[in-house]
Amino acid sequence: IQSDKGADPLDKKNMKPSTATNPENGFSQILRLVLRELNLFYSRDVNGVCLLYDLLHSPWLRALLKVYDCLQEFKEKKLVPATTHAQALSCEALLSAHDTVAQKDFEPLLPPLPDNIPESEEAMRIVCLVKNQQPLGATIKRHEMTGDILVARVIHGGLAERSGLLYAGDKLVEVNGVSVEGLDPEQVIHILAMSRGTIMFKVVPVSAPPVNSQKMVYVRAMMEYWPQEDPTIPCMDAGLPFQKGDILQIVDQNDTLWWQARKISDLGTCAGLIPSNHLLKRKQREFWWSQPYQPHTGLQSTIYKEEFVGSGQKFFIAGFRRSMRLCRRKSHLGPLRAGLCGAGGPRSALGAPYEEVVRFQRRPSDRHRLVVLVGPSGVGVNELRRQLIELNPKHFQSAVPHTTRSKKSYEMDGREYHYVSKETFESLVYSHRMLEYGEYKGHLYGTSVDAVQTVLDEGKICVMDLEPQGIQVARTQELKPYVIFIKPSNMSCMKQSRKNAKIITDYFVDMKFKDEDLQEMEDLAQKMEAQFRQFFDHVIVNDNLQDACAQLLSAVRKAQEEPQWVPATWVSLDTASG
Numbered sequence: 166i167q168s169d170k171g172a173d174p175l176d177k178k179n180m181k182p183s184t185a186t187n188p189e190n191g192f193s194q195i196l197r198l199v200l201r202e203l204n205l206f207y208s209r210d211v212n213g214v215c216l217l218y219d220l221l222h223s224p225w226l227r228a229l230l231k232v233y234d235c236l237q238e239f240k241e242k243k244l245v246p247a248t249t250h251a252q253a254l255s256c257e258a259l260l261s262a263h264d265t266v267a268q269k270d271f272e273p274l275l276p277p278l279p280d281n282i283p284e285s286e287e288a289m290r291i292v293c294l295v296k297n298q299q300p301l302g303a304t305i306k307r308h309e310m311t312g313d314i315l316v317a318r319v320i321h322g323g324l325a326e327r328s329g330l331l332y333a334g335d336k337l338v339e340v341n342g343v344s345v346e347g348l349d350p351e352q353v354i355h356i357l358a359m360s361r362g363t364i365m366f367k368v369v370p371v372s373a374p375p376v377n378s379q380k381m382v383y384v385r386a387m388m389e390y391w392p393q394e395d396p397t398i399p400c401m402d403a404g405l406p407f408q409k410g411d412i413l414q415i416v417d418q419n420d421t422l423w424w425q426a427r428k429i430s431d432l433g434t435c436a437g438l439i440p441s442n443h444l445l446k447r448k449q450r451e452f453w454w455s456q457p458y459q460p461h462t463g464l465q466s467t468i469y470k471e472e473f474v475g476s477g478q479k480f481f482i483a484g485f486r487r488s489m490r491l492c493r494r495k496s497h498l499g500p501l502r503a504g505l506c507g508a509g510g511p512r513s514a515l516g517a518p519y520e521e522v523v524r525f526q527r528r529p530s531d532r533h534r535l536v537v538l539v540g541p542s543g544v545g546v547n548e549l550r551r552q553l554i555e556l557n558p559k560h561f562q563s564a565v566p567h568t569t570r571s572k573k574s575y576e577m578d579g580r581e582y583h584y585v586s587k588e589t590f591e592s593l594v595y596s597h598r599m600l601e602y603g604e605y606k607g608h609l610y611g612t613s614v615d616a617v618q619t620v621l622d623e624g625k626i627c628v629m630d631l632e633p634q635g636i637q638v639a640r641t642q643e644l645k646p647y648v649i650f651i652k653p654s655n656m657s658c659m660k661q662s663r664k665n666a667k668i669i670t671d672y673f674v675d676m677k678f679k680d681e682d683l684q685e686m687e688d689l690a691q692k693m694e695a696q697f698r699q700f701f702d703h704v705i706v707n708d709n710l711q712d713a714c715a716q717l718l719s720a721v722r723k724a725q726e727e728p729q730w731v732p733a734t735w736v737s738l739d740t741a742s743g
C-alpha cells in the first residue's frame with residue numbers, strides 16, 4: 166500500500182466529471198482523491214479503513230474505472246457510417262434478393278386455367294390444390310333432393326381449409342376435368358384417390374360461406390371414442406380417436422351432431438371429427454340399456470395391510486390407523502355410499518361425455534389443492550403418503566378421520582380420530598360432508614370435507630388416499646383435488662421390489678406378498694385405470710420406492726405451482742390463466 170501522507174484533503178474543485186480531452190479529470194481522478202483522503206484516516210488507524218483502502222487500490226476496480234472513462238469518451242464522439250454508400254447498397258441487396266426469389270421456378274407448376282370457360286359458368290370457381298402426404302381435409306355428400314355432390318365439411322387445419330378456396334356447401338361440378346354429375350360420393354372419392362399431384366376442382370360456390378364465430382373450447386374426454394368402431398360417423402378417415410382423460414380443443418361446433426377437434430398434445434395437426442356432446446350422450450344411453458345388469462363387482466381385495474405405527478417420530482401422523490384403512494377396503498360399497506353419493510354401481514347417473522376445462526394456475530396466496538392418491542390395495546399408496554409427510558410434516562399433512570367407536574385411553578380427540586356419535590356421523594353423510602366412509606366391526610369411519618379444509622386452512626398441503634369411487638365426491642371447487650394414480654409395475658419387477666415387503670392383515674402379522682396378491686394388484690390396477698383414468702391428473706409407477714417418492718414430490722409441487730387443466734366450473738374467469 167502506498168501511503169501519501171501529507172496530501173491535501175479532497176477538495177470540491179477537483180471533482181469534475183470526465184471529459185474526452187482530459188480523462189484524468191474523470192473517475193480515475195476521483196479515485197486518486199478518495200485514496201488520498203483515506204490515507205489520512207489510515208494514518209490515524211481508524212477501524213475498517215484498511216479494508217476500504219485495499220479495495221480501492223485493487224487493480225480490477227481501477228481497470229473497471231478505466232473502461233468507464235473510455236466509454237464516457239466514446240459517448241461524446243459522433244458516429245459516422247463506415248461507407249457513404251451504405252443506404253444505396255442495402256437497397257440494392259434487397260432488390261437482388263427479391264429478383265432471385267421471383268425468377269425461381271417453384272414446384273409444382275399449376276396447370277393453366279381453361280380458356281374456354283362458357284359465359285354461363287361465370288359463377289364457378291376453379292380451385293387447384295396440390296396433394297401432398299396429408300388428406301385434402303374435406304368431406305363430400307350427395308344432396309338428398311337434387312343429387313348434387315356438395316362439400317359437406319371442411320376440416321380445420323387441412324389443405325382445403327388452409328387454401329381458403331373451398332367451403333362447406335360448395336357444389337362440385339368437375340374433378341380433374343371429369344364431370345361428377347350423377348356420380349356417387351364414393352366414385353368421386355375414387356377419382357380423387359387416383360389423382361396424383363395437382364387436383365383441379367370446378368365448383369359452384371355456396372352463396373353465403375359459413376363463418377365460424379365460435380370461441381375455442383377445451384374439454385376433457387370422460388369416455389373413449391374409436392371412429393373405426395363407429396359405423397355412424399360420416400367419414401371414418403376424418404374421425405379423431407380419443408381416450409378417457411384426453412384434453413381436446415373443440416374448434417367447430419356448427420354441426421349439432423359432429424364437432425371438429427384436436428388433441429392438445431397434437432395442436433399442429435389437422436382437426437378430426439368427434440361426436441358432439443348431444444350425440445355421445447345418446448350413444449351412451451343406447452349402450453347402457455343394451456348392457457345386461459351387473460351388480461358392481463367392486464374393487465375389494467383380500468390383502469389387508471399393516472397399521473402404520475409412527476416409528477418413533479416426534480410428530481403424529483393421522484389417517485393411517487388400521488381400522489380406518491380396513492374399513493375403507495371392506496365397506497366402500499356400504500349402503501350409505503351407494504345410496505347417497507351415486508358412485509357405487511354402474512347404474513348410477515351417466516356422466517357428461519365431455520367436461521369443459523380451463524388452465525388454472527394457483528396463486529401463492531390461494532389455499533393449496535388437495536392431493537389425492539389412488540391405487541390398488543397394497544401398491545404402496547400409504548407408504549408413499551407416509552414418506553411424503555415425513556419429508557416435511559410442517560408442509561404436508563393428512564386429514565383426521567371421524568369414527569363412531571369410543572376413544573381408547575391413550576388416544577386424544579382430534580388426533581387419531583374425531584370421536585362422534587352415530588347421529589352426528591350420519592348427519593355429515595346426509596349433508597354430503599363426508600368424502601368417504603364405511604363400516605368396520607360395527608363402527609363407522611370416514612374422512613370429512615371439513616377435516617381436509619382444516620389442514621388446507623393452516624396453509625398446508627392435505628394428502629389423502631381415496632377409493633376411486635370417492636374421487637367424484639372430492640372433485641369440488643373448494644378442494645380442487647389433484648389426483649395421482651399409483652400403479653404397480655410389471656409382475657417380474659414387483660416380485661423383485663416387494664421381496665421383503667410385509668403386509669399385516671386382519672388375521673396374519675408380517676405376511677409376505679404372494680404371487681396371487683401381486684397378480685390381483687395388477688388386475689385391479691388395470692380395472693381402475695380403465696374405469697377412472699379420466700380423473701387422474703398424474704400417474705406414478707411405484708417400482709423403486711425412492712424414485713416413486715421423488716416423482717410424487719415433484720408432481721405435488723407442479724400441482725400447486727404450475728398451470729393445470731381443471732373443470733371450468735372450479736374457476737371463475739378472472740382466475741383462469743391463458
Ligand SMILES: Nc1ncnc2c1ncn2[C@@H]1O[C@H](COP(=O)(O)OP(=O)(O)OP(=O)(O)O)[C@@H](O)[C@H]1O
Nearest residue numbers: 470542543544545546547548662666667708709710
Ligand atoms: N416401492 C416399494 N418397494 C418395496 N416395498 C414397497 C414399495 N411400496 C410399498 N411397499 C411396501 O408394500 C407394503 C404395502 O404398502 P402400503 O401399505 O402402502 O399399501 P397401500 O397401497 O396403502 O394398501 P392399502 O390401501 O390396502 O392399505 C408395505 O409394507 C410397504 O412398505
